[in-house]
Amino acid sequence: MTLKFYNSLTKKKEVFTPLHEGYVTMYVCGPTVYDHPHLGHAKSYVSFDVIVRYLRYIGYKVRYVQNITDVGHLTDNADTGEDKILKRAQREHREPAELVEIYTRSYFEDMDALNNVRPDISPRATAHIPEQIELVERLIEKGYAYVSNGSVYFDVQKFKEYGKLSGRKQEELEAGARIEINPEKINPSDFALWKKAAPGHIMRWKSPWGEGFPGWHLECSAMSMKYLGQTLDIHGGGLENTFPHHECEIAQSEAANERPFVRYWIHNNMVTVNGQKMGKSLGNFVTLKEAFKSYHPLTIRFFILTSHYRSPLDYSNDALDAANKGLERLLNTVKSLRERIAKAKDGFSPDEIYEKLEHYKKMFLDAMDEDINTPGAIAALFDLSKEVNTLVNSGQEISKKCLEDIDKLYQELGEDILGIIEPKPKTLTTTFTLSWQVEDKTTEDIMKVLIDTRNELRKAKQWQLSDFIRTKLSEIGIVLDDRPDGTTWKKIK
RNA sequence: GGCGGCUUCGCCAAGUGGACUAAGGCCACGGUUUGCAAAACCGUUAUCCUGGGUUCGAAUCCCAGAGCCGCCUCCA
Numbered sequence: 001m002t003l004k005f006y007n008s009l010t011k012k013k014e015v016f017t018p019l020h021e022g023y024v025t026m027y028v029c030g031p032t033v034y035d036h037p038h039l040g041h042a043k044s045y046v047s048f049d050v051i052v053r054y055l056r057y058i059g060y061k062v063r064y065v066q067n068i069t070d071v072g073h074l075t076d077n078a079d080t081g082e083d084k085i086l087k088r089a090q091r092e093h094r095e096p097a098e099l100v101e102i103y104t105r106s107y108f109e110d111m112d113a114l115n116n117v118r119p120d121i122s123p124r125a126t127a128h129i130p131e132q133i134e135l136v137e138r139l140i141e142k143g144y145a146y147v148s149n150g151s152v153y154f155d156v157q158k159f160k161e162y163g164k165l166s167g168r169k170q171e172e173l174e175a176g177a178r179i180e181i182n183p184e185k186i187n188p189s190d191f192a193l194w195k196k197a198a199p200g201h202i203m204r205w206k207s208p209w210g211e212g213f214p215g216w217h218l219e220c221s222a223m224s225m226k227y228l229g230q231t232l233d234i235h236g237g238g239l240e241n242t243f244p245h246h247e248c249e250i251a252q253s254e255a256a257n258e259r260p261f262v263r264y265w266i267h268n269n270m271v272t273v274n275g276q277k278m279g280k281s282l283g284n285f286v287t288l289k290e291a292f293k294s295y296h297p298l299t300i301r302f303f304i305l306t307s308h309y310r311s312p313l314d315y316s317n318d319a320l321d322a323a324n325k326g327l328e329r330l331l332n333t334v335k336s337l338r339e340r341i342a343k344a345k346d347g348f349s350p351d352e353i354y355e356k357l358e359h360y361k362k363m364f365l366d367a368m369d370e371d372i373n374t375p376g377a378i379a380a381l382f383d384l385s386k387e388v389n390t391l392v393n394s395g396q397e398i399s400k401k402c403l404e405d406i407d408k409l410y411q412e413l414g415e416d417i418l419g420i421i422e423p424k425p426k427t428l429t430t431t432f433t434l435s436w437q438v439e440d441k442t443t444e445d446i447m448k449v450l451i452d453t454r455n456e457l458r459k460a461k462q463w464q465l466s467d468f469i470r471t472k473l474s475e476i477g478i479v480l481d482d483r484p485d486g487t488t489w490k491k492i493k
Numbered sequence: 494g495g496c497g498g499c500u501u502c503g504c505c506a507a508g509u510g511g512a513c514u515a516a517g518g519c520c521a522c523g524g525u526u527u528g529c530a531a532a533a534c535c536g537u538u539a540u541c542c543u544g545g546g547u548u549c550g551a552a553u554c555c556c557a558g559a560g561c562c563g564c565c566u567c568c569a
Contacts, residue, residue: 038569081566166497167497270563280568319504326517458528
């Protein structure tokens with residue numbers, strides 16, 4: 001059992017060994033909180049959530065840091081254009097701090113609904129201005145940065161390894177006609193560490209270079225260094241941030257610290273809609289709050305995990321419907337298992353069942369070890385469920401202990417690692433129920449009366465009346481399930 | 494123009510040169526079970542974009558071509 005990650009820096013799958021035994025430092029680029037989170041955020045943060053959960057499962061102590069960008073992210077590129085937060089705040093007639101608060105809350109609300117574990121630290125860029133200023137000062141001292149008209153730029157030519165992550169060469173970048181010529185810069189590909197604030201710019205801080213605000217790339221370097229040290233085990237983020245964002249982070253951090261910044265770079269792929277990248281500029285992005293109107297958050301989580309994190313994921317209603325059915329199938333099995341446990345007695349625990357449990361557990365963990373192959377892991381869960389369904393439906397006497405051990409495996413794999421089997425899903429932003437969710441006591445009691453009545457009718461072979469009850473219930477979304485050991489019911493959407 | 498990636502069953506999607514006569518899910522069809530259903534189970538459906546090559550052996554490696562996509566402005 002050896003965990004491997006595909007490292008974007010080396011472009012190879014590598015065995016994972018943290019810098020300090022048993023302890024993992026992990027930083028993931030967080031959202032810029034100027035709008036509600038969308039499906040792209042979901043894919044990214046669900047993917048990294050599973051990585052964190054898995055690292056913890058295999059015994060690592062993980063410190064997981066994910067920033068909240070609340071300043072410095074400009075609309076056009078890293079050094080020109082308007083600040084996204086500021087622009088949106090003006091549009092909504094709000095204080096920037098107020099706007100940031102609204103969308104930060106929205107972000108956490110949706111991430112909670114997706115059943116992501118919260119990062120250990122969610123540092124805000126604006127709360128780390130001194131750290132960022134200090135980093136800029138160090139870069140100036142070391143000769144990697146220069147002041148120009150109240151702004152500070154990183155001198156890319158001084159950092160010879162610039163381009164090592166994205167595979168870009170300096171000459172090519174300069175040839176790229178899309179970088180606007182900025183007369184303040186020595187070199188067109190130099191990037192801003194600190195920007196001078198224009199007179200009307202309300203987000204501003206005092207600095208040795210006058211009033212201004214930090215550049216977008218800077219916060220990640222400053223905050224990861226503060227909370228995780230100068231060399232991180234894992235840095236995650238979206239593929240589209242490889243260049244320039246992560247390339248600039250490497251330059252700043254390694255120039256300042258003179259040691260490797262990140263040992264494993266992990267990048268997740270994009271969400272597409274009809275095969276096209278989902279993007280703000282294309283206007284085809286789907287917010288999670290919108291998506292949650294049509295699908296349960298856990299369905300979306302499951303959907304994300306049915307493809308590999310490094311593959312693009314195409315969003316469509318057909319794909320989501322299929323995912324929903326698949327998830328329901330898995331949950332049904334666990335539900336039946338737990339109903340069976342409630343009725344089970346002590347008794348025989350066959351060895352062959354334990355052998356099977358070990359077999360599927362190994363299949364699952366082997367898949368996870370191979371660069372977090374969640375589709376493979378889920379396949380193992382389906383294979384396991386086939387066996388469990390057969391067992392549960394067989395009527396064979398199985399000890400309570402044995403059934404509980406099966407359930408324990410579902411908890412480990414499906415709940416602890418994948419986070420898709422969740423007895424109490426948080427549905428803050430949706431009214432959806434997955435079929436196995438627990439209803440209130442009164443509903444349960446009424447259903448019991450109805451089911452008992454219908455079963456009396458069935459005993460008396462009064463099929464017309466018993467089918468009438470079933471049909472009427474199905475019309476309001478309640479499905480009855482007559483099994484050898486009794487009738488159960490569930491609510492479908 | 495530069496850099497990178499993808500193309501596997503009707504759809505989605507794994508696949509770590511040899512146990513791939515290719516996982517798993519959805520859909521469809523047949524069957525078992527059921528009073529009838531539902532659920533569940535069993536069965537049926539691919540030689541891996543095309544053409545070369547390397548190898549005892551390739552979906553997996555190399556070359557060429559076709560198509561699609563991403564990055565090189567902001568985006569997870």
